[in-house]
Amino acid sequence: MSSTTSGIEIAVIGMSGRFPGARNLDQFWQNLCAGVESIKFFTDEELLAKGVEARLLDDPNYVKAEGTLDDIEVFDASFFDFTPREASLIDPQHRLFLELAWEALENAGYAADRNQRTGVYAGESINSYLLSNLYPNRELMESAGGFQVVINNDRDYLATHIAYKLNLTGPALSVQTACSTSLVAVHLACQGLLNR
Numbered sequence: 001m002s003s004t005t006s007g008i009e010i011a012v013i014g015m016s017g018r019f020p021g022a023r024n025l026d027q028f029w030q031n032l033c034a035g036v037e038s039i040k041f042f043t044d045e046e047l048l049a050k051g052v053e054a055r056l057l058d059d060p061n062y063v064k065a066e067g068t069l070d071d072i073e074v075f076d077a078s079f080f081d082f083t084p085r086e087a088s089l090i091d092p093q094h095r096l097f098l099e100l101a102w103e104a105l106e107n108a109g110y111a112a113d114r115n116q117r118t119g120v121y122a123g124e125s126i127n128s129y130l131l132s133n134l135y136p137n138r139e140l141m142e143s144a145g146g147f148q149v150v151i152n153n154d155r156d157y158l159a160t161h162i163a164y165k166l167n168l169t170g171p172a173l174s175v176q177t178a179c180s181t182s183l184v185a186v187h188l189a190c191q192g193l194l195n196r
Helices: 025-034 044-047 054-058 082-086 092-107 128-134 138-144 146-151 155-166 178-194
Strands: 118-122 172-174
Touching: 044 054, 092 155, 118 155, 118 178, 128 146, 138 146, 146 155, 155 172
Parallel strands: 118 172
Antiparallel strands: none
């Protein structure tokens, strides 16, 4: 071991991401370098069409802007072995996370290598898709099998569901620590690597 290393170095060998105004990390970096504003500002008409209450439009504290992702509704269900109906019942956050996990593995050169022990440390915010769009539709929940809908949407199953779908055999840990979820997930992943 050289004098410049401590033995606890960790290398990032693959990454992926989607951001407002950027479909991948390269475009995100280009936007940062060029000073591109990626927050979308809405007209009153657009906000009303989105279901915003008219009284809010005159509120000086109401911000008429949002960071939005393009093509969030686009998902290759068959690639991940879902039927179109199953895919329509999965939270867009889960679908996007699954796509990004695959892209990160592909970026690292491990997407096709099923012999590598790979873990998933992941978290997400409260699942409004499940609560707002699926639970209220009792007929849909009953016809789709309520338990399976919960597994495909609840944040507690995010890491294990990704690991299952991508055939990853390392630890699969869902992390929920409010605003620090991403930081804690990265920390736990690093600890997992260091502890083998």
